Amino acid sequence: MRALLWFKQDLRLDDHLALQAGLAAECLLxxxxxxxxxxxxxxFGMRRMGVQRMRFLLESLMALDSQLRQRGSRLLVHIGTPEQVIPQLVAQLKLDRVLTLEEIAPDEQAQIARVATxxxxxxxxxAPANHLLRSEDLPFSLDQIPHVFSRFRTxxxxxxxxxxPRQAPDHLPCLPEGxxxxxxxxxxxxxxxxxxxxSVPASAFPFSGGEPAALARLRDYLWQSQGVRQYKDTRNGMIGSEYSSKFSPWLANGSLSARRVIAELRRHEAQFKRNDSTEWLWVEMLWRDFFRWTLLRHGSALFKAGGLQAHEYAPLQVDQRFQEWSRGLTGMPLVDANMRELAATGFMSNRGRQVVASYLINDLQQDWRHGAAWFEEHLIxxxxxxxxxxxxxxxGVGNDPRQNRVFNALRQARAYDPDAHYVSLWLPELRDVPQGLRHTPFLLAGGHLRSIGYPQLNKIPxxxxxxxHAVA
Structure with missing residues (x-):
């Protein structure tokens, strides 16, 4: 077998089943x-990949090439469409097989089909993708996946x-001649x-892309700092690198295996015992798989305005308020701070994501798909x-029988940023405002707001x- 190994969202050597399938090849590209x-x-008028995502991708590709070099191989990166580049390389180097991992999203599945043709x-x-569970692990067929997470988990x-998970090999087959x-x-x-x-020193994700950085974070979080043992208590934080696992960027581009995370978590629990926090990390990883299997089942329906519920009530308008939201200029400090962190770093806390998404949908009545597309461009x-x-x-159009999941943005601010440290970090124009008013600058006179360069909120809900005037 003379094979081409096509990397996509799987930029690692550890627990990579397509790579494992190529180990017996005469040569592997x-x-x-x-x-x-x-x-x-x-x-929606946005790039699918913005500067922060691309930065993280290039770092991950550089790290992957380094890992391959250590095993006697190299990474060939070509700019172009896969349906043109891959057949051309196969013909030029006289290869007879292409190995890759499955995809779960409709566009990526269609791309694989075009390459195959x-x-x-x-x-x-x-080979199976970066799921936690394989299809044979599921106690139901794809068309019977529960609609509600609690049932899925049970x-x-x-x-x-x-x-x-399978360990990364020590050596790889040689490259094809030429x-x-x-x-x-x-x-x-x-x-x-x-x-x-x-570079933004205040970033909650100061880490680099690539498998070595991912495995280093996994070792630190589970074994050295053992931050996992406080995960449930700290996961709603907003400042610093230690308030959550931070595994998600590496999981997203496949620099980290989901199965490796849980294998290490189970090993940690065997040595130090399970607690509420280790259990909660398992639940969050299970949520990730739930969404992946749901996408596989429902396909393009997830990307439509009415979602899986096919509701007609979902707001479809997009106006100046969306632009203000995306630029962090709504006049609601917690929302603006999170959106500016996203633009500057490509990252935002889980709590922040829920608050800004709810604000766009419920308070500003904007089309939720534009918010999702904005996240797609910017989130690493x-x-x-x-x-x-x-x-x-x-x-209210996804995997939840309940509707109107509204987050009160000011209540969230009081609860999760009681001293206004987070909004002070990302909204420098509010640092001279009295601390007690940094979440409510709209209570100041309009002239004062104009003088510090912060927008006036149109209406107080x-x-x-x-x-x-409360403090949580």
Whole structure:
């Protein structure tokens, strides 16, 4: 077998079943295709991948190439469409098989189908994707996946799950003859037309992309700092790198195996005992899988305005208020601070995501799909299933029989940023405002707000009135 290993959202060597399938090959060519479509505008007027996501991707590709070099191989990165690049490489280097991992989103599945068609008689072999659970682990068929997470969890936990991820190999088959001549340096962000982002010391995710950084974080969080043992108590934090696991960016682009995370978690629990926090990390990882299997079952329905519920009541308007939300200029400090953190770093806390999404949907009455698309462009941990699944969930058109999941933004601010440290960090114009008013600058005179350069909130919702002067 002379094989091409097509990397996509699986930028690791650990627990990589397509890589394992290629170990017996006579020669193996690792390839990543950087598709320019990712940088073009989508139907919502946004890029599918913005500067922070691309930065993290390029870091991950550089790390993957380094890992391959240590095992006698290299990573060939080509710019183009996979349906053109991969068949061309197969023909040029006389390869007879393409190995890759399965995809779960409709666009990516369609891309694999196009590549398979372009390959003609050459086999395209797919291995299971970066799920926590394999299809054979599920106690139900794909068309019977529960609509509600609690039911999904109950059925899964009735079976004892044993996770045995495959270790990264020590050596890899040699490259095909002529492959070295095709190698080229990674493009820079500037060459891709994105510009170079500034480093932000206040970032809650100061880590770099790639498998070595992912495994280092896994070791630290579970074994050295053992931050996992306080996960349930700290996961709603907003400042600093230690308030949550921070695994999601590496999971999203496949630099970290979901099965490796849980295998290590079970090993940790065997040595230090299970507690509420280790159990909660398991639940969050199970949520990730729930959204992935839901996307596999429902496909493109998840990306429609009415979502899985096909509701007609979902707001469809998009106006100036969306632009103010996306730029962090709504006049609601907690929302604005989170949106500016996202733009500056590509990351935002889980609590922040729920607050800003609810605010866009319920307070501003904007089309939730535009918010999901904005997150897709900017989040370094963007994952189609989790991102669109969570947005649909909050919009009342996803996996939840309840509707109107409204987060009171001011109540959230009082509860999770009681001393206004978070809004002070990301909204420098409010630092000279008295601390007690940093969550409610709209109570100041309009002239004062204009002088500090912060927008005036148009209307104070009635639901905020109990929290205008309260401290949680």
């Amino acid at each position: 690792p390839v990543y295709v950087l598709d320019p479509v990712q940088l073009q505008l989508n139907p 372009s390959l003609g008689h050459v086999v395209l072999q797919q 059925l899964i936990e009735k079976r004892v799950q044993v996770f045995q 492959a070295l001549a095709l190698l080229q340096p990674l493009p820079t962000l500037s060459q891709l037309g994105l510009g170079e982002p500034l 941990d963007y994952d189609p299933a989790s991102n669109w699944g969570n947005w649909a969930y909050l919009a 009635d639901s905020w009135k109990p929290y205008l």
